[in-house]
Structure formats: C-alpha cells, structure tokens
Amino acid sequence: MDGRINGMMCRQIERAFKVITIFLTIAVFASTARGDLSGWRIGIDPGHGGTDPGAVGPTGLQEKEVNLTASLGMRYFLVRQNAEVFMTRTTDVTLSLSSRANFMNSNDVDRSICVHHNSSSNPDPNWHLTYVAEGTGWATSGDLAFDISHRVTDFNGLGFGWSNCGREGVYEENFYMLIYTYMPSVLPEISFISNPLEEQRLYHDRYCYGNGRGMYEGIMDHLGGWGGDAGEVEGHALEIAQLPTEFKLHQSYPNPFNAQTVIPLELPQRSMVKIELFNVSGRNLGTICEGIKEAGWPKVHYNAAHLASGLYFYKVVVEGLEQGGSFMDTGKMLLLK
Ligand SMILES: [Zn+2]
Known part of the structure; x- marks a missing residue:
C-alpha cells in the first residue's frame, strides 16, 4: 500500500511535468499537433x-x-x-x-x-x-x-x-x-x-x-x-485498417430465428442500402432497412415478431456512393415460432 501511495505521488509529479510538456507541445505546434x-x-x-x-x-x-x-x-x-x-x-x-x-x-x-x-x-x-x-x-x-x-x-x-x-x-x-x-x-x-x-x-x-x-x-x-x-x-x-474489398451479403443469423435476426453486410464504400422482405410466393412484405451506411461491416437488425412462421427471402440492393457500382443479392431465412 505504502509503495503504491509513494508511487502515486511520484506519478502526480511526473504527470504535472507531462502536462506541462504537452501544453508546450500544443502551444508550439498548435496548428499541426x-x-x-x-x-x-x-x-x-x-x-x-x-x-x-x-x-x-x-x-x-x-x-x-x-x-x-x-x-x-x-x-x-x-x-x-x-x-x-x-x-x-x-x-x-x-x-x-x-x-x-x-x-x-x-x-x-x-x-x-x-x-x-x-x-x-x-x-x-x-x-x-x-x-x-x-x-x-x-x-x-x-x-x-x-x-x-x-x-x-x-x-x-x-x-x-x-x-x-x-x-x-x-x-x-x-x-x-x-x-x-x-x-x-x-x-x-x-x-x-x-x-x-x-x-x-x-x-x-x-x-x-x-x-x-x-x-x-x-x-x-x-x-x-x-x-x-x-x-x-x-x-x-x-x-x-483496410475496408472490405467487395460488396457482400452474408447469411442472416441466427437461422432459424424467433423473432430477432441480424443480416450482415460488407461494404467497401459508403453506400445506399435497401433491404426488402418477400414471402415464398414472391409477395413484397415491406422494407427491412433503407438508408446510407458507412463502409465496413454493418449489421442490419430485424424483428419479425409480426410475421407467421415460415420461409422468407431478403433482397439487398446496394448503390456505392463514393466509387459508384451497385450490388444485389438475396438470402433466405426461416422463422420458427
Ligand atoms: Zn482472453
């Protein structure tokens, strides 16, 4: 304990010098540092x-x-x-x-x-x-x-x-x-x-x-x-920390799910992302997500509590906003209640 307290006092003094050094550094290089x-x-x-x-x-x-x-x-x-x-x-x-x-x-x-x-x-x-x-x-x-x-x-x-x-x-x-x-x-x-x-x-x-x-x-x-x-x-x-090199849609998880699921994407650039949901007969059940997402590995969360058990499809359409390009893919997910 004593050693620790002495150590802390030394550290406070040290810290004071550090703070002074940092202030001087900032003062001298204010525009770049x-x-x-x-x-x-x-x-x-x-x-x-x-x-x-x-x-x-x-x-x-x-x-x-x-x-x-x-x-x-x-x-x-x-x-x-x-x-x-x-x-x-x-x-x-x-x-x-x-x-x-x-x-x-x-x-x-x-x-x-x-x-x-x-x-x-x-x-x-x-x-x-x-x-x-x-x-x-x-x-x-x-x-x-x-x-x-x-x-x-x-x-x-x-x-x-x-x-x-x-x-x-x-x-x-x-x-x-x-x-x-x-x-x-x-x-x-x-x-x-x-x-x-x-x-x-x-x-x-x-x-x-x-x-x-x-x-x-x-x-x-x-x-x-x-x-x-x-x-x-x-x-x-x-x-x-390079970004993904291509657009990608991954399998949603968990799958089967009840009733929360996550749809993972890979985006090499800032993109407009739209995900729509379809049932097995191809009827459009609405939009899961629509908006701009930053480059990286975004995950789209979806709650299907209002739907009946069954197989569903999610269709992803992506438009790159920086280098252009577009991407489309479809995945399936099984809702089991
Ligand atoms: Zn560990």
Missing part, C-alpha cells in the same frame, strides 16, 4: 500466447492470434501519433500474468491495455465490453474503457454487453491485470470469437487492425483531446 501523444507511455498486453491459445473459435481460430493482430494495429496508430508504446509480446510466446503485470509496472506506463476476445459455449452472443477493476468504472480507467468501447463498436458494429456499473460498454471485474498494475488499466474484450460469423471476420487481419484502430481512437479521445474529428488521421488509418 492536435491529438499528438508525445510524452505518453502506453502499455499493450496481447492476451494469451505460446502454449496458451486463449479461447478457440468454432473452426479453430485462436484468440492469442487475433489479440496480437489487433494489438499490433493499435500500436501502429499510437506510434504514428508519437506515443511511446510498450508491448508485453509481439510474437507467439508464453508469458505469465505476473510477468505481464510486472512489465507494465516496471516500464511505468501511463495506461495499460490488455487485449482479449470473448467466448461463450453458446454460439449466438457477440458483443463488446471493456473491463476495469472493481470500483473504477467511473474513475480514469472507466473513462478510458468508455472511450475504447465506443470507438471499437463504431468500427465493428457490435453492441455492448450489459454493464454492472451503470456505464455503457464498461464492466467492473477484478481480473489479474487490472488489479496488479499500478496505473489506470483496461481490458477490452473486442468481440466473441465463439460466434461463427465473428470468427470469420476475425480471420481477416485488416478487420483485427480495424479493431486496433478503434482502441487507438479511444485512447486518442481519452488522452489526445481528439474528440471525434477523424480527419487528421483518417488517411493513414485506412492504410492499415
């Missing part, structure tokens, strides 16, 4: 590794791999904004939890981010949460967790699991890395590798890099005073 992370030390711990695969997806994708890919994506962007980044591992090696926590503490990082993907024995769940230690959901850790959760879900289109501290996207749980590190620490569970469709997305490095970019953007909101203007970094963000 907005969002600059010079002076900030960020620790990244890609969960699991080596003999510990972490969770394993339905077709065998290992959590340790996607944790590392997303972490490397996050590091890429942080370094571009001049942060000093410390990673517990950059390859597939076995590390104990205590060595990971010691790494964060001995490098005296300002923020610790432990990257994980979630898992369930039920294939359906797929949401995002960022964990913090008990009692810190509204402290600095909670602030960072909140920003990371919002940016990651802006990118991957997932919703949040429920919060136990009344803060959307934030969940308090005393995981080892959250209580044995001395600095504000968060543990994002990016998405569920146990969900078959999510596992397919996670196979793509560029999707994992995109989640890494989301975490980076959360850090920028939290530390860099960036607050949502992506213009300055969007150019190099896209170099790595």
Whole structure:
C-alpha cells in the first residue's frame, strides 16, 4: 500500500511535468499537433500466447492470434501519433500474468491495455465490453474503457454487453491485470470469437487492425483531446485498417430465428442500402432497412415478431456512393415460432 501511495505521488509529479510538456507541445505546434501523444507511455498486453491459445473459435481460430493482430494495429496508430508504446509480446510466446503485470509496472506506463476476445459455449452472443477493476468504472480507467468501447463498436458494429456499473460498454471485474498494475488499466474484450460469423471476420487481419484502430481512437479521445474529428488521421488509418474489398451479403443469423435476426453486410464504400422482405410466393412484405451506411461491416437488425412462421427471402440492393457500382443479392431465412 505504502509503495503504491509513494508511487502515486511520484506519478502526480511526473504527470504535472507531462502536462506541462504537452501544453508546450500544443502551444508550439498548435496548428499541426492536435491529438499528438508525445510524452505518453502506453502499455499493450496481447492476451494469451505460446502454449496458451486463449479461447478457440468454432473452426479453430485462436484468440492469442487475433489479440496480437489487433494489438499490433493499435500500436501502429499510437506510434504514428508519437506515443511511446510498450508491448508485453509481439510474437507467439508464453508469458505469465505476473510477468505481464510486472512489465507494465516496471516500464511505468501511463495506461495499460490488455487485449482479449470473448467466448461463450453458446454460439449466438457477440458483443463488446471493456473491463476495469472493481470500483473504477467511473474513475480514469472507466473513462478510458468508455472511450475504447465506443470507438471499437463504431468500427465493428457490435453492441455492448450489459454493464454492472451503470456505464455503457464498461464492466467492473477484478481480473489479474487490472488489479496488479499500478496505473489506470483496461481490458477490452473486442468481440466473441465463439460466434461463427465473428470468427470469420476475425480471420481477416485488416478487420483485427480495424479493431486496433478503434482502441487507438479511444485512447486518442481519452488522452489526445481528439474528440471525434477523424480527419487528421483518417488517411493513414485506412492504410492499415483496410475496408472490405467487395460488396457482400452474408447469411442472416441466427437461422432459424424467433423473432430477432441480424443480416450482415460488407461494404467497401459508403453506400445506399435497401433491404426488402418477400414471402415464398414472391409477395413484397415491406422494407427491412433503407438508408446510407458507412463502409465496413454493418449489421442490419430485424424483428419479425409480426410475421407467421415460415420461409422468407431478403433482397439487398446496394448503390456505392463514393466509387459508384451497385450490388444485389438475396438470402433466405426461416422463422420458427
Ligand atoms: Zn482472453
């Protein structure tokens, strides 16, 4: 405890110098350095590794791999904004939890981010949460967790699991890395590798890099005073977090369903999307969704509670709004009540 309090006092003094440095930096480079992370030390711990695969997806994708890919994506962007980044591992090696926590503490990082993907024995769940230690959901850790959760879900289109501290996207749980590190620490569970469709997305490095970019953007909101203007970094963000290369419609899930379903799309560019519903005799039952969607992996949620059990078809028509082009496809789904 004493060591911790002394540590905190030192940290406050250090922090004061850091703040002064950052103010000077901002003052000198006011026009170009907005969002600059010079002076900030960020620790990244890609969960699991080596003999510990972490969770394993339905077709065998290992959590340790996607944790590392997303972490490397996050590091890429942080370094571009001049942060000093410390990673517990950059390859597939076995590390104990205590060595990971010691790494964060001995490098005296300002923020610790432990990257994980979630898992369930039920294939359906797929949401995002960022964990913090008990009692810190509204402290600095909670602030960072909140920003990371919002940016990651802006990118991957997932919703949040429920919060136990009344803060959307934030969940308090005393995981080892959250209580044995001395600095504000968060543990994002990016998405569920146990969900078959999510596992397919996670196979793509560029999707994992995109989640890494989301975490980076959360850090920028939290530390860099960036607050949502992506213009300055969007150019190099896209170099790595590439978007889908073609329009695609995926099978809705769950299928069969009752009565909520999700229709996943891939959009290489900002697009006008219209999805209509038909019954087996080809009658148009109405529009499921119509509007502009950003490039990425949007999911369209649909509730068919008002329909009778049976087979239905969903027809998707997409018009690209940036490079043009169009796409049309049809899927089927079985409503069982
Ligand atoms: Zn994990």
